Amino acid sequence: xxxxxxxxETPGxxxxETPGxxARETTxxxxxxxxxxxxxxxAGPDRGRVNRNALxxxxxxxxxxxxxxxxxxxxxxxxxxxxxxxxALVLPFWLTRDLSHLLSVAMVMAIAGIxxxxxxxxxGQISLGHPFFMALGAYTxxxxxxxxxxxxxxxxxxxxxxxxxxAVVPGLVGLVVAPLxxxxxxxxxxxxxxxLLMLGEQVFKQWASVTGGSGVGRAGALPVLFGNDLEQTxxxxxxxxxxxxxxxxxxxxxxxxxxxxxxxxARSRTGRAFAAVRDRDIAxxxxxxxxxxxxxxxxxxxxxxxxxxxxLYAILIGRVAPEQWNILFAINLLAIVVIGGVATIxxxxxxxxxxxxxxxxxxxxxxxxxxxxxxxxxxITIFQLESILFGALIVLFLILEPRGLFGLWHRIRTYFTTWxxxx
Amino acid sequence: xxxxxxxxxxxxxxxxxxxxxxxVSFEVRPGELFAIIGPxxxxxxxxxxxxxxxxxPQAGEITFREESVLGQRPDRIASRGIARTFQNIELFDxxxxxxxxxxxxxxxxxxxxxxxxxxxxxxxxxxxxxxxEIEYLIEFLDLTAVRRHPVGILPYGIKKRIELGRALAMQPxxxxxxxxxxxxxxxxxxxxxxxxxxxxxxxxLAMIMVEHDMRLVMDLADRVMVIDFGRRIALGTPQEVQRxxxxxxxxxxxxxxxxxxxxxxxxx
Ligand SMILES: Nc1ncnc2c1ncn2[C@@H]1O[C@H](COP(=O)(O)OP(=O)(O)OP(=O)(O)O)[C@@H](O)[C@H]1O
Ligand SMILES: [Mg+2]
Numbered sequence: 001x002x003x004x005x006x007x008x009e010t011p012g013x014x015x016x017e018t019p020g021x022x023a024r025e026t027t028x029x030x031x032x033x034x035x036x037x038x039x040x041x042x043a044g045p046d047r048g049r050v051n052r053n054a055l056x057x058x059x060x061x062x063x064x065x066x067x068x069x070x071x072x073x074x075x076x077x078x079x080x081x082x083x084x085x086x087x088a089l090v091l092p093f094w095l096t097r098d099l100s101h102l103l104s105v106a107m108v109m110a111i112a113g114i115x116x117x118x119x120x121x122x123x124g125q126i127s128l129g130h131p132f133f134m135a136l137g138a139y140t141x142x143x144x145x146x147x148x149x150x151x152x153x154x155x156x157x158x159x160x161x162x163x164x165x166x167a168v169v170p171g172l173v174g175l176v177v178a179p180l181x182x183x184x185x186x187x188x189x190x191x192x193x194x195x196l197l198m199l200g201e202q203v204f205k206q207w208a209s210v211t212g213g214s215g216v217g218r219a220g221a222l223p224v225l226f227g228n229d230l231e232q233t234x235x236x237x238x239x240x241x242x243x244x245x246x247x248x249x250x251x252x253x254x255x256x257x258x259x260x261x262x263x264x265x266a267r268s269r270t271g272r273a274f275a276a277v278r279d280r281d282i283a284x285x286x287x288x289x290x291x292x293x294x295x296x297x298x299x300x301x302x303x304x305x306x307x308x309x310x311x312l313y314a315i316l317i318g319r320v321a322p323e324q325w326n327i328l329f330a331i332n333l334l335a336i337v338v339i340g341g342v343a344t345i346x347x348x349x350x351x352x353x354x355x356x357x358x359x360x361x362x363x364x365x366x367x368x369x370x371x372x373x374x375x376x377x378x379x380i381t382i383f384q385l386e387s388i389l390f391g392a393l394i395v396l397f398l399i400l401e402p403r404g405l406f407g408l409w410h411r412i413r414t415y416f417t418t419w420x421x422x423x
Numbered sequence: 424x425x426x427x428x429x430x431x432x433x434x435x436x437x438x439x440x441x442x443x444x445x446x447v448s449f450e451v452r453p454g455e456l457f458a459i460i461g462p463x464x465x466x467x468x469x470x471x472x473x474x475x476x477x478x479x480p481q482a483g484e485i486t487f488r489e490e491s492v493l494g495q496r497p498d499r500i501a502s503r504g505i506a507r508t509f510q511n512i513e514l515f516d517x518x519x520x521x522x523x524x525x526x527x528x529x530x531x532x533x534x535x536x537x538x539x540x541x542x543x544x545x546x547x548x549x550x551x552x553x554x555x556e557i558e559y560l561i562e563f564l565d566l567t568a569v570r571r572h573p574v575g576i577l578p579y580g581i582k583k584r585i586e587l588g589r590a591l592a593m594q595p596x597x598x599x600x601x602x603x604x605x606x607x608x609x610x611x612x613x614x615x616x617x618x619x620x621x622x623x624x625x626x627x628l629a630m631i632m633v634e635h636d637m638r639l640v641m642d643l644a645d646r647v648m649v650i651d652f653g654r655r656i657a658l659g660t661p662q663e664v665q666r667x668x669x670x671x672x673x674x675x676x677x678x679x680x681x682x683x684x685x686x687x688x689x690x691x
Binding site for chain 2: 261262264265267268269270271272273275276278279280282283284285286287288289290291297301343
């Protein structure tokens with residue numbers, strides 16, 4: 001007889017109060033009875049904090065749950081983040097106008113990529129319709145804060161308002177589409193969102209008063225933020241802030257804010273629910289996760305992120321035509337998520353930089369690549385090489401490292417920190 | 424006697440022509456450990472699925488605390504206080520042990536997404552409170568060493584424990600355990616039995632346990648229900664049930680008298 005003999009006492013009355021009351025709050029120490037731990041350490045004003053002196057030289061010991069679950073929970077992460085942000089702030093003053101513009105585009109694509117990653121990476125709902133929501137954001141911004149033209153309408157309001165509405169309108173459209181999108185999954189969802197993309201393209205082509213019409217397009221919102229025209233050069237102390245620098249800084253601020261918000265969401269109750277729905281939806285439901293609400297939220301948030309990105313994208317590019325929100329754009333966005341790493345925000349930043357900067361890098365390298373033609377001769381054009389590389393990278397990452405560049409970096413880091421041990 | 428916590432009455436469930444449950448009735452009292460046993464395919468897991476809202480029986484009624492659960496979504500039933508584990512482990516493989524357990528707190532937590540995005544004080548307070556609860560469970564279930572590991576890479580026995588922890592994190596009033604020791608060795612089984620006993624004595628939860636390990640069932644359960652081909656063939660204390668000829672027949676088909684005798688000895 002291996003199992004211990006149970007004390008066959010008559011089952012006690014349940015410890016719980018009547019249903020429906022906030023009794024759960026008062027019984028929340030129930031689990032503590034299982035271990036009989038003392039709560040006194042956690043009760044005082046310091047709530048389990050350890051004396052600072054005891055910590056000196058042991059930075060990797062967490063002394064509170066807040067420290068443990070913080071976004072930047074190691075000194076290395078804090079220093080790296082600080083360094084990257086400082087570098088990002090300095091770069092536009094140092095780089096050429098052309099390159100800092102390219103970086104701005106990368107940051108905008110990162111915002112869109114984070115939105116898509118929330119939906120596809122975290123909540124597991126694949127979507128090819130993301131450019132549709134970017135377009136909605138672009139046109140919302142253009143109508144609200146754009147210049148009116150002979151065909152197109154534009155109200156010339158402040159960019160601040162335009163950016164808010166560029167999140168709200170796609171979010172609301174997302175809310176309308178969500179009941180359909182949450183009923184299907186996997187391949188069916190991919191096809192459904194592709195349908196949305198094609199439907200959108202037709203609507204945008206016809207609706208000339210908003211989009212400028214097929215083949216023509218329109219300019220994005222005017223960059224007048226809180227009354228300041230960003231097309232002028234401003235002097236802040238010794239610094240000259242040129243138009244391309246102000247746009248860059250605007251993109252940077254929005255990217256940082258939206259990335260932090262997404263990271264916060266990911267480590268919260270909602271983020272866990274996303275992941276639970278992705279990994280096992282039925283089990284998630286039995287654990288108390290409302291499937292419909294969770295998927296809808298992911299869809300709406302992702303659309304809002306896309307909208308903000310679309311609004312900024314139109315401003316940066318200068319002119320957007322209805323044709324450009326197409327399947328190739330959708331694939332580029334998926335490439336950002338897959339190459340950067342599914343369900344990581346920092347990975348998406350890397351992925352966006354990679355996808356936006358790679359073509360430029362190839363252009364630079366082209367003269368040294370004999371098989372690439374820059375004018376005449378050579379086997380393939382630079383655009384073909386680009387498509388081939390993206391395609392190959394997506395396939396490679398999906399098969400070899402689903403966590404993308406982020407995962408690759410993680411592996412390398414683990415390898416070196418644990419060397420010479422293999423795990 | 425106090426009112427039953429869960430009451431199933433005449434529950435019938437069919438898949439096409441295949442009858443999974445046929446007019447099954449039982450009651451679970453508060454704080455009771457109620458076991459359901461039966462041969463493979465008898466309908467034990469289906470019973471759980473009816474209670475937790477995954478399947479909707481074609482006939483019959485299931486009430487929890489005098490209120491029907493039929494037609495309610497699984498997440499609603501979960502938040503009313505029914506938690507369960509699964510026969511084939513259903514953990515969220517890409518999440519860490521901590522995150523899996525925290526998911527059990529999902530229905531108690533309230534912070535909305537927009538507060539979470541700004542990590543407003545309400546959110547963080549709630550997260551840390553949940554974390555504290557989870558830490559007790561981690562210690563109780565001896566999972567300290569693997570807290571941060573993604574559950575996908577952990578061994579089977581530990582996964583079973585994590586599933587138990589996740590269900591406990593929900594602070595249910597009724598815990599459904601689907602084969603908690605299936606596939607475990609003697610030592611792991613003993614650990615699990617101890618956990619179940621501790622949960623009972625410390626938390627006073629009512630539990631329904633489906634299990635093929637007869638020794639465990641007969642040791643732990645207050646009452647046992649036996650089903651075969653979806654029909655209830657016996658219900659009573661472990662002693663009553665193991666003397667029941669219908670039960671012995673169900674488990675052994677047309678076995679001879681000596682076999683029955685040896686089985687009886689084995690069981691008692
Ligand atoms: N989703 C389903 N679709 C069709 N038939 C099902 C479904 N779920 C269960 N069944 C059938 O219902 C019957 C009871 O299955 P159930 O899983 O409840 O058995 P069980 O008692 O849990 O068996 P085991 O001991 O093998 O776990 C079986 O005949 C099974 O084939
Ligand atoms: Mg079963």
